[in-house]
Amino acid sequence: MSEHERTADSVHVDETESQNVDVDSSKTLAPDQIPIRFDETWFSYNSEPVVRDINFSITPGEFAAILGPNGSGKTTLMKLALGLLKPTSGRVLLFGVPADRFTDWHRVGYVPQRTQATESRFPASVREVVNFGTYSGFDPLAIFKRRRSDRVDEAMEMAGVQTLADRRVSDLSVGQQQRMLIARSLVSRPDLLVMDEPVAGIDAAGEEQFHSMIRRFNRDLGITIVMVSHDIGAVMREATTVACINRDIVFHGPVHRLDAQALSDLYGFPVDVLMHDPEHTHR
């Protein structure tokens, strides 16, 4: 059975059991092989805890989704994972190194929901932005060196933006901007790709194209994917594991074990799960 297939008998699986599945598999790996590890992680804004006692790991090759309602702390959790925020207590390890001291950034790609440039008339072309991905630290002679344009071209092709190479960033649609950001993050050939609500503002057709591309990166290139989302349908279709967060972890485990009870606990009201995938049992 494929890891993407889901079965009806998974509905009533115990949450603790599902959490153990992943924690156990991460224990067999060396710390530097684990892309992300949350270890008793807490984070507070002005003494108000936003993230409470998070313990789980994301293992190599996973397509992990972080699911939760608005204001649940999922974006904070992602920022902790990327070292953009420092935990109030506990720790977050990125490939075995505390995230705020991590330096091996070519192993990590990040696709934000929006960029600061989205709102401004940022004058750079798509190629210039994708080229940011070739950056490998301060180099005083960088201005005189030839850029690795082959990697930039390859990344633009993979993300389907090669025809937009000379377009100005501010003239792109939301979907095209997301593809450009994916291309930028692929240039360094990362082991881990973290995305924050990547399909927000994209129409249904664009969403399907986007997910198909990400699926390819995960299955064919072996890139570990972490996708922050509030779209339960997309998570159920695409992810292999899911962490449901509402300040603390409500559920973590393989996505086929995510049931109506866990989702009801997550959102605080009864949730029914209906699978529309004709290949699989409806529930």
Place this chain on the structure above:
Amino acid sequence: MPEIFQYEFMIRAILASVLVGATAPAFGVFLVLRRLSLMADTLSHVALAGVAVALLTKTFAPAVALVATTGAAVSIEELRMRRLLPGDAALAVFLYGALAVAVVLISIAEGFNSTLFSYLFGSVLTVSTTDLWWMATLAVVIAVFMALFSSELAQVTFDTDLARINGVRVHLLNLGLAVLTGATITVSMRVVGLLLVGALIVIPVIISLRITGGLARTVFASSAIGVFVAVTGMVIAFYADIAPGGSVVLTAICLLVIVEAVAFTRRLSSRSIHLQIAEMQQHAHAHESHAHGANDDAGDNLSAGTRSHR
């Protein structure tokens, strides 16, 4: 030789205009795109407080203003980074705080109002050889900073978080940008004055964003436009005997209005061309339908005829 070049002070003023016009908008690109235009205004008010201190203590005004803007720039960045105050609030506190300090010092020490006026609105007579050396040194420092950190500046302007995850030392870069912005304002105050220096940092950038693309090209175009408006404004100020600050900024605004008007006319003509094409297509479609309709009618008549023959 034109009259303007017969005066040594005007040659110095025009050289100063070239240096200030080239450097101020080059930094402005990064401030405008990051929506930090208020930073220039804030630091110019801090420089005013520095000038007031210098005039009161009879010290070299640009040096005191430079110390004040550097201290303020570092403090604002620290407050923003440590999230002690939101970005805008930190800028507002420094802007009004510095203005209050300047007002108090001006009221304490009477008698330097005319000198202060030249710092507020610029003056062609006050650019000394020492000022020119300050400006030339700063221009070189800014050019070197921008050449060394071109990629980092572009990345931070695009998105701070993305830049940080790409390994850029965002905080240090922001500090460098803020300190050099303060320094630019300090040396520009002789030419355009403290109250108007923000305009020289921002308006050439808005014009270049309208007429060019590509980050590097935008920086160069902003500098070129800055030099053009600063020199033109200075020449107009000389012949019309008006304050150069106002003249430079009004020149920049005139150029902006012209560029916007040309862009608007182009948009209108492009829309009218599109409408004409759409109308022609509609006509062609209508003709085609009519022709099809006529053929169908002919066909129908033929069928009818055939039927009738039958």
